[in-house]
Amino acid sequence: MADRFDMLLNVRNVIRMTIFFLVGAGSLALAGGAMVHSAQSPAQAPGAPAAASPQAGASAQVASPFGAQAQRSGLNIVVLDPAHGGTDPGARGTGGIRESEIVLDLATQVRRALELAGFQVVLTRQGNENPSFDDRSAIANAQRGAVFVTLHISSTGLPGTVRVYVNSDLAAVTEANGLIPWDRAQAPFLGLSKKFGDLVQAMLVQRFKGSPDTALTAGVRQLRTTAAPAIAVEISSIVVEDRAELDRMAPGVADAIARGAAAFKPSYVVANVPGTLP
Numbered sequence: 479m480a481d482r483f484d485m486l487l488n489v490r491n492v493i494r495m496t497i498f499f500l501v502g503a504g505s506l507a508l509a510g511g512a513m514v515h516s517a518q519s520p521a522q523a524p525g526a527p528a529a530a531s532p533q534a535g536a537s538a539q540v541a542s543p544f545g546a547q548a549q550r551s552g553l554n555i556v557v558l559d560p561a562h563g564g565t566d567p568g569a570r571g572t573g574g575i576r577e578s579e580i581v582l583d584l585a586t587q588v589r590r591a592l593e594l595a596g597f598q599v600v601l602t603r604q605g606n607e608n609p610s611f612d613d614r615s616a617i618a619n620a621q622r623g624a625v626f627v628t629l630h631i632s633s634t635g636l637p638g639t640v641r642v643y644v645n646s647d648l649a650a651v652t653e654a655n656g657l658i659p660w661d662r663a664q665a666p667f668l669g670l671s672k673k674f675g676d677l678v679q680a681m682l683v684q685r686f687k688g689s690p691d692t693a694l695t696a697g698v699r700q701l702r703t704t705a706a707p708a709i710a711v712e713i714s715s716i717v718v719e720d721r722a723e724l725d726r727m728a729p730g731v732a733d734a735i736a737r738g739a740a741a742f743k744p745s746y747v748v749a750n751v752p753g754t755l756p
């Protein structure tokens with residue numbers, strides 16, 4: 479356990495160094511491209527959580543500022559976030575069911591379905607740890623051509639249904655230095671997130687009757703700092719008497735996310751600018 483945790487920390491350090499590199503390179507090379515940085519504290523070390531968002535300048539919604547030299551590559555990474563963990567069990571059912579444990583098992587199945595569909599999967603936690611919101615976003619923000627999916631079990635809602643949430647509107651703020659504040663990282667991606675969310679929700683409603691037809695919007699903290707198309711998938715509900723009822727939903731949820739990601743893939747074109755990636 480300790481070894482794995484140490485390794486995770488090391489991986490994060492590498493990611494932070496990578497992000498710093500991107501921000502540094504991007505400030506010079508990507509004038510006009512959306513960049514994201516941490517607005518938390520000017521006293522933080524250069525390796526503190528921060529994210530470059532070269533995707534934002536070249537998403538399907540925004541004309542590429544990089545002209546004919548840009549190579550284009552598509553979505554190939556899904557960052558999967560089993561929410562909560564560690565000291566935070568998430569929602570708890572009467573029978574001692576913990577959201578943090580169910581979503582970790584669910585993530586294993588979603589990962590398998592995504593890999594079968596040809597995606598590379600990065601997990602924000604592999605065991606009972608509780609990375610911070612910023613740590614989880616930083617993992618996604620360090621990837622190029624990734625989407626982000628956070629997995630939850632709700633404490634409300636009709637049992638047997640599943641809802642997809644995308645972040646509610648955020649004013650896109652660009653600071654005088656051309657950077658987008660860390661807590662507005664999702665703003666340039668809201669349109670793509672909604673499209674991705676609607677596609678996943680459409681797959682879910684086919685399997686889980688009573689689910690919404692389209693993605694809902696909410697102020698989801700985890701999504702706000704994520705510089706990628708990002709959705710929250712929430713299964714109802716933790717109040718079932720036996721967790722087997724939730725476990726039985728996992729294959730259908732996994733399949734719907736994988737199909738939704740595959741359907742979304744053609745919509746998400748990422749500029750690959752030589753010299754800005756390690």
Ligand SMILES: [Zn+2]
Binds near residue numbers: 562568569577629631
């Ligand atoms: Zn939750």
